[in-house]
Amino acid sequence: MRMRPTLTWTPTQDLPPATTDLGPVVDALSTRGVLVLSGAGISTESGIPDYRGEGGSLSRHTPMTYQDFIASAQARRRYWARSHLGWRTFGRARPNAGHRAVAAFGDHGLLSGVITQNVDGLHEAAGSENAVELHGSLDRVVCLSCGASSPRRELAARLEEANEGFGPVAAAINPDGDADLTDGQVGEFRVMSCTVCDGVLKPDVVFFGEAVPPQRVEHCRELVREATSLLVLGSSLTVMSGLRFVRQAARTGKPVLIVNRDPTRGDLHAVTRVALPLGRALTAMAGRLGVPVGDETERTG
Numbered sequence: 342m343r344m345r346p347t348l349t350w351t352p353t354q355d356l357p358p359a360t361t362d363l364g365p366v367v368d369a370l371s372t373r374g375v376l377v378l379s380g381a382g383i384s385t386e387s388g389i390p391d392y393r394g395e396g397g398s399l400s401r402h403t404p405m406t407y408q409d410f411i412a413s414a415q416a417r418r419r420y421w422a423r424s425h426l427g428w429r430t431f432g433r434a435r436p437n438a439g440h441r442a443v444a445a446f447g448d449h450g451l452l453s454g455v456i457t458q459n460v461d462g463l464h465e466a467a468g469s470e471n472a473v474e475l476h477g478s479l480d481r482v483v484c485l486s487c488g489a490s491s492p493r494r495e496l497a498a499r500l501e502e503a504n505e506g507f508g509p510v511a512a513a514i515n516p517d518g519d520a521d522l523t524d525g526q527v528g529e530f531r532v533m534s535c536t537v538c539d540g541v542l543k544p545d546v547v548f549f550g551e552a553v554p555p556q557r558v559e560h561c562r563e564l565v566r567e568a569t570s571l572l573v574l575g576s577s578l579t580v581m582s583g584l585r586f587v588r589q590a591a592r593t594g595k596p597v598l599i600v601n602r603d604p605t606r607g608d609l610h611a612v613t614r615v616a617l618p619l620g621r622a623l624t625a626m627a628g629r630l631g632v633p634v635g636d637e638t639e640r641t642g
Contacts, residue, residue, distance in 0.1 A: 352604060354609075356604050356608045356609065357608055357609070357611070357614070359604070359614045359615065359616035360613060360614070360615055360616070361615060361616060361617055362613070362615070363615060363617075363622060363625060363626055363629070365596075365598060365612060365613045366572065366598050366600065366613070366615060366622075366626060367626050367629050367630060369569070369570045369572065369596060369598055370446060370451045370572075370626065370630060371451075371630060372569055372570075373450060373451050373452075373453075373569065374452075374453045374567075374568055374569030374570070375446075375451060375452050375453060375568065375569060375570050375571075375572050376452065376453050376454050376455075376456065376564050376565060376567075376568035376570070376571050376572065377443055377446075377452055377454070377455045377456065377572050377573075377574060378456045378457075378458070378571060378572070378573045378574070378576065378583060378586055378587070379443070379455065379456070379457045379458065379459060379464065379573075379574045379575055379576065380457075380458045380459065380573070380574070380575045380576025380577065380578075380583065380601075381458070381459060381575060381576070382574070382575020382576060382577075382601055382602070382619060383437075383439045383440065383443075383457075383459070383463075383574050383575035383619050384434070384437070384440075384459055384461055384463055384575075385575070385619075386437035386438065386439060386618075386619070386620045387434045387435060387436065387437045387440070387461075387463055388430075388434055389431065389434055389461055390515065391575070404515070404517055404519065404548070404549045405419075405420045405517075405519065405548060405549070406548055406549045406550035406551075407548035407549070407550045407551035408550050410543065410548060411485070411541070414532075417532055417541065418527060418530055418532050419522075419524070419527050420519070421500070421530065421532050421533075422504075422507070422522060422526075422527040422528075422530035423519045423520045423521070423522050423527070424479075424518055424519055424520070424544065425497065425500045425504070425507075425530075426507075426508075426509065426520040426522065427515065427518045427519050427520035428479070428493065428497055428518055430520075431461065431479065431518040432479075432480075432493075432497075434461060434463065435463070435466070436463045436464075436466050436467035437463075437620055438620035438621075438623065438624050438634065439574070439575070439619040439620045439623045439624075440463050440464055440466070440467035440469070441467050441468070441634050441635060441636075442620075442623035442624055442626070442627045442632075442634045443455060443464065443467065443469055443574070443623065444464070444467040444468035444469045445627055445632050445633065445634045445635070446627070446630075446632060447468075447469050447470065448468070449630075449632050451630070451632070453564065453567055453568045453569070454471065454472075454473065454564045454567075454568070455469050455471075455472040455473065456472070456473045456475055456561050456564065456583075456586065457472055457473070457474055457475060458475050458476055458576060458582065458583050459474075459476070460474065460476050460477055460478050460479045460517065460518065460544075460546045461478075461479065461518075462474075462478050462479070462480055473557065473560060473561055473564070475547075475553060475557065475561065475582060475583070476546055476547040476553065476582070477544070477545045477546035477547055478545060478546065479493060479517075479518045479544050479545075479546055480492065480493045480494075481493060481544070481545035482495075482496045482542050482543070482544055482545060483542070483543055483544075483545045484535035484537065484538060484540045484541070484542055484543075485540055485541045485542070485543055486535065486538050486539075486540025486541065487535060487537050487538040487540055489535060489536075489537045489538070490545065491536075493544070496533060496542065499533045500531075500533055503531040503533060504530055504531055507530065509522055509526040517546070518544075547582070553582050558585075561586055562586070562589060565586050565589050565590050565593075565595070566593070568590070568595060569595065569596075570590070570595055570596040570597070570598060571586065571587060571590040571595060571596070571597045571598070572598050572599075572600070573587065573597065573598070573599040573600070573601065573605070573607060573611075574600050574601070574619055574623070575600070575601055575619050576601060576605065577601065577603065577604075577605050577606060578605045578606040578607040579605075579606055584606055584607055587607040587610050587611075588607075588610060590610075591610035591611075596612045597610050597611040597612060598611060598612060598613050598614075598615075599611045599613070599614040599615070600614070600615045600617065600619060600622050600623075601614060601615075601616070602616050602617065602618065603616075
């Protein structure tokens with residue numbers, strides 16, 4: 342029987358109470374050397390839902406697993422139909438105040454780095470340099486046979502041409518860029534293969550049930566070792582890919598600070614959890630630190 346990846350988490354003991362006091366986070370940032378670990382919650386204000394918050398996509402949607410994707414041509418047809426439709430919306434998302442605040446903190450030398458669990462590319466679009474995309478990015482596609490990598494926009498153009506008129510109305514768009522479609526809406530959607538070797542194409546992201554590349558994990562561990570503290574933004578820390586860095590920081594005596602409206606699997610390791618909307622909280626912190634946060638046009642206009 343195939344093991345399913347961990348998608349949900351329920352506390353088994355009492356967690357420390359949350360606060361709305363931003364003081365400890367502001368103090369940490371003022372000392373510099375803070376490593377940011379972000380999750381889906383930072384992108385909700387850009388119109389991309391999270392997995393587990395109020396109204397999160399896991400309440401109605403089970404993400405594609407790596408095992409299902411490689412095992413079944415029909416699963417790949419379903420994935421690419423849904424992902425292609427979702428990309429039309431997902432690809433238009435723009436950084437919000439939270440992303441811009443993180444970029445501003447980096448510009449002013451307050452951060453030692455950024456690790457994001459998101460695949461939306463919004464930290465980079467906001468101006469965060471050298472952000473580590475722990476789970477990859479949806480704007481790239483890789484061949485599982487020859488390893489060739491190509492821009493997602495090229496595949497999107499091929500899929501548009503091969504599936505002229507495909508445009509069902511999705512029930513929702515999910516954090517992984519997937520759209521909710523029925524099998525009937527997927528229909529006979531045509532999937533494209535690699536232009537180099539005719540192999541199977543996959544988005545360059547880490548699916549549920551797939552391991553993060555070891556060299557990327559070690560790079561993130563080194564970032565934790567070099568940081569003065571770890572600031573978690575908008576992550577429930579349900580899956581081990583992010584939680585391991587929280588545990589590493591706590592184990593080595595580095596303060597862990599969390600800004601997330603709901604309880605997280607890392608709360609027991611944190612010196613504080615601030616329960617405020619991220620855009621509001623990060624903008625307020627920037628104001629207290631005297632760090633100007635530009636608007637979207639300054640980065641993209």
